[in-house]
Amino acid sequence: MDPLLLGGLVALATILVLFSGVSVAVGLLIVSAGFLIVFDGMRSLELMPEIFFGKLDNFALLSIPMFIIMGASIASTRAGADLYEALERWLTRVPGGLVVSNLGACALFAAMSGSSPATCAAIGKMGIPEMRKRGYPDGVAAGSIAAGGTLGILIPPSVTMIVYGIATETSIGRLFLAGVIPGLLLVALFMAWSLYSTWRSGNTALLSAGSYSWRERVEILPRVLPFLAIILGVLYAMYGGVATPSETAAVGALLCLLIAMVIYRLWNPRDIWVVLRDSTKESVMILFIIAAAGVFSYMLSSLFITQSIAEWIGTLDVNRWVLMGAINVFLLIAGFFLPPVAVILMAAPILLPIITTAGFDPIWFAVVLTINMEIGLISPPVGLNLYVINGIAPDISLRTILTGSLPFVACMVLAIVLLCLFPGLATWLPNAVMGPGL
Amino acid sequence: MTVQSAAVAHAGKNLFLRAVAAVSTLAGWCSAAMIVTAVAITCQMIFVRFVLNGSTVWQTEAVVYLMIAATLIGLPYVQRLRGHVNVDLVPLWLGRRARMGLAVVTLSVSILIVAVMFWYGFEFWHFAWDRGWRSDTVWGPKLWIPYLALPLGFGLLLLQLVADLVAILIGADRPFGLEDA
Amino acid sequence: AATELRLSHQWSDKDVRHQVAKIVADEVAAAGVDLEIKIFPTQSLFKAREQYTPLSRGQLDMTVLPLSYAGGQQPAYNLTLMPGLVKNHDHAARMNDSPFMEAIEAKMAEDDVMVLVHGYLAGGFAGKDDCITAPEDVAGKQMRAAGKAFEQMLAGAGASIASMASSEIYNAMQTGVLDAANTSSSSFVSYRIYEQVACYTPAGEYALWFMYQPLIMNKSTFEGLSEEQQAALMAAAEKAQAYYLEEAKKEDAESRRVFEEAGVEIADMTEAEFNAWRDLAKETSYKAFVAETPDGQALLDLALAVD
Ligand code: NA
């Protein structure tokens, strides 16, 4: 059978299986097994556990649970509240203080956590009730946190960047740096929108919430120091020759656990277990998808589908920006239904040859891809951040959260457009720090 | 939307379901312990290399095996916590009976594929054990030890999936963990 | 319909080892014996170290593989990446055609594996700040070595061993996690290590690092082919082997040229230094090999007997 037609069949089967409600990882195994049996023979089933094991046999994957533990341990303390309060005290003169400080706290927290739901939960627990109390509309309160939380995978460290780095064999250190400026850009866009919408709502009282004395502002600083220590420590370890990025993650996890225990008195074994349980749950979920997607990509490669699609796109005579647009629409649709890790792993082997042939930088593309995946995190039916918001504020309807986060989605699309116009936003920092790329 | 929700598979009073739940929870503890051990070993490796300038020959490999084992052994626990992401658009939209039917079908097919992974995982483990394979490093551990995670992890996941199927068949739990519409 | 064989390897389509596979595939196709070889490069089917098992179980037909990757399954294979055992490329060619290689091929036959194309590639050392030519140069350095036997020898010289993938060498050198590395000439070039080091010791007149990387095939699959197909395959393999040897020689010179052009100091290993390394290897890697391999001493003697 023609590999392209076969590819279409695989796509159809995958959609059908995943929509049946089976878990994503098991669904990928089912589709892989089905096509392998039909086109490669029964014996190829023997290989599946071996390939599954092999996909996990990679030291860089260690950093996934580690960066999740970092976020989870800090999120389980009142550290998120401290961070948020400190920013509020300092940003009070800035118009729109509360929502701006929430977004700032999300950005800072994102620099300590590799996952988006953790970022969302840590800041949202404190931020959403506080914003609602002060009269912000539910949509703005929920939407800003849902969107701010997605920064967790753009601002380093980032689980999706690690997975992309492994799937495409690009430097994880470089990918992390590439996310910094676009991350800050998105924060700025988010803040600008929040200010504008608050101002437009006419409730100008919100724009100058409270005022704090200098004493109150200085007082809270020591409580923010542990964060800065962790961020600086991790950066030093990663770029200062102490350890490789994957190893650094373990140092970060240990530092965060220690700070949570010593400074925030997270002594109770039950509380520590909650941190470990949540981290284990999220890590195992992601790693299961990674290994299953590995079996899936083996099937695609073995049936020559990956190679044929890349070849076929290469023969199409289309403008590279049209191609980039089409790829983004495809990713966006995939992101509606699948978690970022699954999209990256299923798409990377097919997309990477296309990207490089069309003359796009894989590091730059990682950033575009990540922002695209952030949109998927706040869109139904599978949007991890939506579930988190729903858990924090069950009385805000899904519709309100969605309409509240829609403008932020527009900001993300704008950021992708800006990245296309000015690729240097992503590539300048890694090149400046680590020299011109490979 | 049940994904990542706090819902846990319900066991009710059924002895089999409770036993499986206990085993899965124990597996979850082991998984978490292995992740923590991996953190500790990695930090020890950085200390030995960066501070003591010593050799680090076994750590990377040990950490990788621990992570693989943590993932596989953690599967049943995460299944019990309903932590494996799914798209429940169609199940939500279906009526009560159709939803039940779909749940039975998806669970049965899941059980089948996990049984395949368990069986060939066991075979692969046995192959390595029988032939005395080691890893090709200076440390050179016997490979049947890390490979053991394959039959163990998939075997335990199989057990939890069977328990999930039994639970919805006897009515101890709802299909897809969804509230009745 | 034509018989289809699947060949998997870990390198890019520019690598010499891909070219070797491609020559075999093209020649067999040109022979018109209804045999097609489909190549899966860059680990697109199996990961580098996960090719031997499916090959030996007949789930994969062919691969180009550093044989020492399977040293954990057949300890004898560790002898195909042993410091100072091969002196230069012509010596390597004589190794391929010796009782030593017959013994190694007998081990492969136990796993239902056979060789189509023999070939060795050489490699050298690169130092971030200083040159690495003699054993005393590595004392106290954090090093990444390619291969177990080299790790044992370098540890014996007082180096500290950090294990990581060759793709991580560049970053580890840049940030200073590593002080020196040892790998193949082509990896040094393809990972652009010349941007991060002060001194390079290429494989020259004296070279320590030779790695056996044959094109191997599942034996039963081969025996299942028709006589014409087998003959076409063997003829193609012979042509590829001649090409492999010539290119292997060129790679060392090419890596020397690239490093020189990048302004990296080139240091050559002297005969005395080579001998010092080999004496050290005898006490460390050779000894460890004999201890862990059944009939290890006999195999080592066979290898040392190749003139
Ligand atoms: Na982050």
Ligand code: NA
């Ligand atoms: Na989504």
